[in-house]
Structures are given as C-alpha cells and as structure tokens.
Amino acid sequence: MSVFPFILISPEKILFDQEVSMVVIPGLDGDIGVLPQHAPLLTLLRPGVVTVYEESKILVRVFVDGGFAEVTPERCVALVTEGTPLETLDKAALEIEIKNLLEDVADSRTPEERKQADQNLGIAQAKLMEVLTIQKLR
Amino acid sequence: MATLKALRDRRKSVQSTQKITLAMKMVAGAKLRRAQERVEAGRPYAHRMRQILSALASDAQALETPQPLLIGRGGTNIHLILVATSDRGLCGPFNSSIIRQVRKMITSLQEQGQTVKLFCVGRKGKEMLAREYGSLIIESFTDVGFPRLRFTEAQRIADSMLKMFEDGLFDVCTIIYSHFRSAMIQEVTTTQVIPVKIDVDQQEKESLPLQAVYECEPVEEEILNQLLPQNIAVQVYNALLENAASEQGARMTAMDSASRNAGDMIRNLTLTYNRTRQAHITRELIEIISGAEALS
Numbered sequence: 001m002s003v004f005p006f007i008l009i010s011p012e013k014i015l016f017d018q019e020v021s022m023v024v025i026p027g028l029d030g031d032i033g034v035l036p037q038h039a040p041l042l043t044l045l046r047p048g049v050v051t052v053y054e055e056s057k058i059l060v061r062v063f064v065d066g067g068f069a070e071v072t073p074e075r076c077v078a079l080v081t082e083g084t085p086l087e088t089l090d091k092a093a094l095e096i097e098i099k100n101l102l103e104d105v106a107d108s109r110t111p112e113e114r115k116q117a118d119q120n121l122g123i124a125q126a127k128l129m130e131v132l133t134i135q136k137l138r
Numbered sequence: 139m140a141t142l143k144a145l146r147d148r149r150k151s152v153q154s155t156q157k158i159t160l161a162m163k164m165v166a167g168a169k170l171r172r173a174q175e176r177v178e179a180g181r182p183y184a185h186r187m188r189q190i191l192s193a194l195a196s197d198a199q200a201l202e203t204p205q206p207l208l209i210g211r212g213g214t215n216i217h218l219i220l221v222a223t224s225d226r227g228l229c230g231p232f233n234s235s236i237i238r239q240v241r242k243m244i245t246s247l248q249e250q251g252q253t254v255k256l257f258c259v260g261r262k263g264k265e266m267l268a269r270e271y272g273s274l275i276i277e278s279f280t281d282v283g284f285p286r287l288r289f290t291e292a293q294r295i296a297d298s299m300l301k302m303f304e305d306g307l308f309d310v311c312t313i314i315y316s317h318f319r320s321a322m323i324q325e326v327t328t329t330q331v332i333p334v335k336i337d338v339d340q341q342e343k344e345s346l347p348l349q350a351v352y353e354c355e356p357v358e359e360e361i362l363n364q365l366l367p368q369n370i371a372v373q374v375y376n377a378l379l380e381n382a383a384s385e386q387g388a389r390m391t392a393m394d395s396a397s398r399n400a401g402d403m404i405r406n407l408t409l410t411y412n413r414t415r416q417a418h419i420t421r422e423l424i425e426i427i428s429g430a431e432a433l434s
Binding site: 007009010011012013014027028029039040041042043044067068070077079081082112 | 194292
C-alpha cells in the first residue's frame with residue numbers, strides 16, 4: 001500500500017511527522033479523508049479529531065483545536081494551534097472544564113470576551129463529544 | 139593605604155559577587171539551551187505558514203474585497219512599533235541595543251512627518267522609553283512568557299494589535315526584536331508585519347508546487363481571513379522566542395565577562411592584601427629589633 005508523509009505542526013512543536021497510508025482531517029464542513037495522490041486542497045479545520053491510519057490500523061488519534069491543512073499529491077501538512085492525543089483526554093475533567101467555561105460565557109461583559117469564551121467552550125464541547133464517541137466505539 | 143581589614147572585607151564582597159555572576163551564567167546557559175530548542179521547534183510552523191500564505195497571496199490581489207492585512211489600507215501615516223524587550227536586566231547590551239534601534243526608527247519616521255505609536259512588550263523597554271516617548275506608548279505587556287512562553291500569550295498580544303488595527307489606530311506595524319544568531323551574537327531585527335511582507339526566497343519558491351491550483355474549502359477569502367491574523371500571532375510568537383533566546387545568550391556573555399572581571403579584581407586585591415600584610419610584619423619586626431638595639 002502506498003504511503004505519503006503527513007505532518008502535523010503546532011506553533012510550539014512538531015506533533016507528528018511520519019509516512020502514513022491515510023489521514024482523516026476535520027474539515028470545516030465535514031471530515032476529509034486524505035490518501036496518497038490527493039488533489040491539491042487548502043482547507044480550514046474545525047476543532048475535531050485527526051485520525052492517522054497505517055495500513056488499515058489506526059495509528060493515532062489527535063484532537064486539534066482548529067487550524068489549516070494543505071494537501072498536495074505528495075504530502076499533507078496540517079497547521080493547528082494545539083493538538084492533544086485523544087487518549088490523554090479525560091471525560092470527567094472535560095465536564096468540569098465545560099461547566100467553568102459556561103460560567104465564563106455568562107460572566108463575559110465585552111463582546112470580545114464573549115467571543116473568546118464561546119470559542120473555548122466550543123472547543124471543549126467538541127473534545128467531550130469526541131471522547132464520548134470513542135468510548136461508544138469500544 | 140587601606141587597612142588590612144578593609145582589604146579583606148573588600149575581597150570577600152567581590153568574591154560573593156563573583157559567585158552570583160557565575161551562578162547567573164550557569165542558569166542563563168541552561169535557559170538558553172531550552173530557549174534555543176523552542177526557537178527551533180517553532181520554525182517548521184512558521185515556514186509552512188509562509189508557504190501557504192505566499193501561494194494564496196500571489197492571486198489575492200484579484201479578490202473582490204481587498205485584505206487590509208495583506209496589502210495595507212493605502213495610507214502609511216501612522217506607524218506602530220512593537221518593541222520586544224526583556225523583563226529583567228543584567229543582560230549586557232541586549233535591551234539598550236534594541237532601544238537604540240527603536241529611537242533611530244522613531245526619529246527617522248518623525249522626520250518624515252509620520253505619527254509613531256509604541257507597543258511595548260517587556261518591562262525594560264517600557265521603562266527605558268517612558269522617559270522620552272511616554273506619550274507615544276499606547277499599550278504595553280509585561281511578564282510575558284514567564285516561566286515559559288506559550289503561543290496563547292503571543293496570540294493575546296496579536297489580538298490586541300489586530301483590534302487596534304481594526305479601530306484604525308495605525309496603518310503599518312513593525313516588530314523590533316533581537317534575532318538569535320549565537321550566544322555571542324544577537325542581531326537587532328526589524329520586521330514589518332502589517333501589512334504582511336512576503337518575501338519568499340528563491341529556494342522556497344522552487345520547492346513550492348508550481349502554480350498549484352488549490353481547491354479551497356471554504357473559499358479562498360475565508361481562509362485568508364483566518365490565516366492572516368494567525369500569521370501575525372505566529373510572527374509575534376517567533377519574535378518573542380528569538381528574543382528570549384537572545385536575552386539568555388546576552389546574559390550568559392555578560393555574566394561570563396563579569397565573572398572574569400571579578401576574578402581579576404580578586405587577584406589584585408589578594409596581591410595588595412599580601413603586600414600590606416608583609417609590610418606590617420616587616421614594620422613590627424623593625425620596631426622590635428630597633429627597640430632591642432636601643433637597649434643593648
């Protein structure tokens with residue numbers, strides 16, 4: 001099976017850089033599966049899970065909180081703000097975080113604060129959703 | 139001539155100063171290594187981002203709604219200078235060389251009849267500029283990146299810059315920071331971030347998929363809307379990382395020469411001390427001998 005390099009980078013470090021056979025990235029309007037020789041594509045990413053496949057096994061699942069991805073026939077590069085391996089996310093901790101963020105949203109006074117809080121909440125909720133989905137799958 | 143006790147005390151105080159400077163040098167060395175790693179780690183992201191941006195920007199001129207972050211707003215009357223310095227001193231000429239560059243830029247811009255505003259990151263820069271250009275400082279951040287710079291902090295700075303830009307507080311923004319070459323060499327660097335200057339060097343250009351016609355999702359404009367602010371944050375983040383590494387490098391060099399100076403001073407003091415002690419002993423001996431001779 002043919003492979004291509006997939007690179008996942010955050011501003012602070014390289015999160016993943018390896019030859020893979022397929023990745024599924026969370027595009028803005030739905031997940032995008034990328035195989036070798038994919039047509040050139042530039043897309044925004046929504047907060048969600050990047051799934052990396054080697055052969056037909058899942059190598060890693062990484063939660064990313066949005067960013068960009070550049071796909072060319074030779075490679076796929078995802079630029080994200082932050083990435084966390086899915087298995088390190090904890091359901092209970094996320095539920096507490098969401099509760100706190102809900103309060104933040106309620107407490108925000110300026111529109112900017114509101115926007116920021118909403119954004120954080122959206123990311124946390126997406127995290128929780130993915131964690132729940134994974135649990136169901138098992 | 140100083141008394142023996144005074145000399146002894148003096149030597150002791152220089153010795154303890156030397157201990158401090160040596161310790162600071164070691165700490166700076168350790169921090170430098172970590173800061174350097176972080177600078178390296180930050181490069182791939184910035185590099186890719188520049189590639190994507192230049193691929194998009196090449197035909198961005200044709201967009202229906204022009205992107206002010208990319209091509210500017212036409213006017214270049216109000217300059218914002220983002221001055222990145224350190225929060226702490228004792229790092230040799232690190233801060234003063236940045237400030238010197240800032241002064242030069244302010245003077246030359248003002249001579250051209252343009253308005254200058256300052257955005258200070260780091261306590262030292264703010265303190266040093268406050269006396270002369272206090273009225274120009276419109277925003278300042280201190281204690282950024284302590285104990286360790288996170289991207290979110292750079293993003294906060296970038297966000298407040300972007301808000302000012304939207305409010306029309308400035309037209310052009312430049313970052314002045316110190317680029318890390320090596321522990322000995324730091325270069326004060328001036329980078330224009332708004333509007334974005336994309337200089338793709340030849341090598342990068344060739345590695346770009348030639349005229350790659352990207353499928354964009356959503357439309358190109360949407361992507362640029364996200365990419366451009368993010369790019370500012372990345373630039374700020376990179377500048378701050380470089381600055382942090384430079385600061386530690388400068389501190390290491392400064393502390394190294396301070397320790398060496400202290401060593402020289404201790405040697406001289408020890409010499410004087412021993413000479414004075416010897417002189418004392420000789421004098422006392424002479425007194426005893428001449429006393430004995432007078433008796434006999």
